[in-house]
Amino acid sequence: MDLFANLATGFSVALTATNILYAFLGVLLGTLIGVLPGIGPVPTIAMLLPITYALPPVSALIMLAGIYYGAQYGGSTTAILVNLPGESSSVVTCIDGYQMARKGRAGTALAIAAIGSFVAGTFATLVVAAFAPPLAEVALKFGPAEYFSLMVLGLIAAVVLASGSLIKAIGMIVLGLLLGLVGTDVNSGLQRFSFGVPELSDGIGFVAIAMGVFGFAEIIVNLEHRGAREVFTSKVSGLWLKWKDLREALPAIGRGTLLGSSLGILPGGGALLSAFASYTLEKKIAKDPSQFGKGAIQGVAGPESANNAGAQTSFIPLLTLGIPPNAVMALMVGAMTIHSIQPGPQVMTANPQLFWGLIASMWIGNLMLVILNLPMIGLWVKLLQVPYRLLYPAILLFCCIGVYSLQNNVWDVYMTVLFGVIGWLFVKLECEPAPLLLGFILGPLMEENLRRALLLSRGDPTVFVSRPLSASLLAAAALLLVIVMLPNVRRKREEAFHEA
């Protein structure tokens, strides 16, 4: 019963006063930014990265992880009460959640979202604990060829599962890979693409890209639209569920949890995809699909469970393979490297306290979130009444200070402005920025492993297909691409992203 021994280690770490405090801070902040539309976990975590320098690594990671899954809880509140996704993964919750609120069942919707999230969070914690060690074992057998192929698979999966045009998404990845190469080449010491600027010799700051492309660009685009927010704040009551509601919602919670847990593990997966997939599934198997869009409780229970499960299991590829499956996990890589922890299979053996502590903290964090979100719902409703015109200057300010304090240098502030322009262009051209960030993180890793693999094989490129593990990873990537290109699947994929 290694699992329990390990979890015990984890809880002994996570239950220290400091770590409980940081888990609480994380989920509180996560709920806050989840509730507020227009700021998501990516800019928030990016903003807080520099501050985590000073913390012990476990506490830092516990807090940052809390922000991510906390945002999944908070996002649903806004979706249900305001009909706006407080967090992008709660887009689907808007559909039926808001309709429930209009019918006076806001309390039921909020309660079922919180319960679903908690069930999913608990299950996903167990999944992470059970699946991470065997996966890490496999990962230890990986050579450079396997790592390269795995990254190809991860990047392709990110593209396939993302919404929008396939070619554009691949282009964004390649662009990200290129941006990742800026700076000093580790092998030759040569400065690449740095244009003689000393600040670029360490590469472009990840935070500058993330904040420019996600934070600033989003604020600018929000300001271009004259959307007035209408807050649905009539009395939120009836947080206790009726037996009938529970009976209807429980199977959906179960399905959403399973779906989210498995989709989260996939590279490129995570909260958003899981929520979409779950809504589509619930609608498909419902006895009366016409209820969907009119306040079907399954349409809230399923996606809300799925997004939380997906958010948590997306830690698996990061912790076992060292490969971030989405933008938030890419930031977690940043957080780990700040504390000179190389993400990968060795984390579990070299840093068991950190690994199991982080996992145990997820469950504790989920418990706190239920308490934060149900009895304190009134507080979050108040927060929703803060108008955007007051919110965004504050967000801008915190971003500026966060970026500045990375290296106590205004250079990064200017870089963020530059990437703000680029990000804004991407929005206009409908190029999704998430794959770019993933490519940016993986760029140097990919080049390094490609070089090493070909060095070992004396330049023979068949090494990628002659080693069985590497070949099967590449085959999986190719298969994924072929599947998405099939006309039938393609149509389905669009449907899922369009109307879900």
Add this chain to the structure above:
Amino acid sequence: MDLHPPPFVRREASRRADDLLDYGAPRSRASPRDAGVEAPNGQGGVHMALIRHPKDFWAGVLFIAFGGAACVIALDYALGTAARMGPGYFPRALGLLLCALGALLVLRSFKLQGAPLSFPTFKPLLIVLGSVMLFGLVVNHAGLVVATLLLVLLSSTASHEYRWRESVVAAVALAVFVVVAFRYGLGLQLPTWPPGLAG
């Protein structure tokens, strides 16, 4: 192909959601109405008729520009061989790939139908990024307090609901908060006051 017009009747909920936050997918703005406007009917001029999917076209141009620049710059770096790759190998390969993808997008834009680019206003872009730029320019010289006041006061004007009294109050409150929380609370190394005022 890739950009089918989405189902015409869409729910209020998700449409508003798209407009405000979710700009990833080509759904909300690629409505059949837009496609109709774009359809070449003999009046549209040569290039309007040629580029039928402006977003794809310009995305392609952007990719080609970035990829081409990467290739040209990487010409200065040693290429090496596959077994002993020089620093120029990977960038050149990526640059070529990006150019190819860009070319594909450009070609596709002659065939696919898509919504036109929309630039309702440039005001938020200029004001938001301008005020951040200003923050960067002044923070080291005039200190955190002045930089915060300038950033908040200037950036608030980008909203169409701008109210000056409110933004003055917000600016002062944020300046106090920032100094207390970041300067003293977290101990960030930032000059707080303009040099003349610092004791």
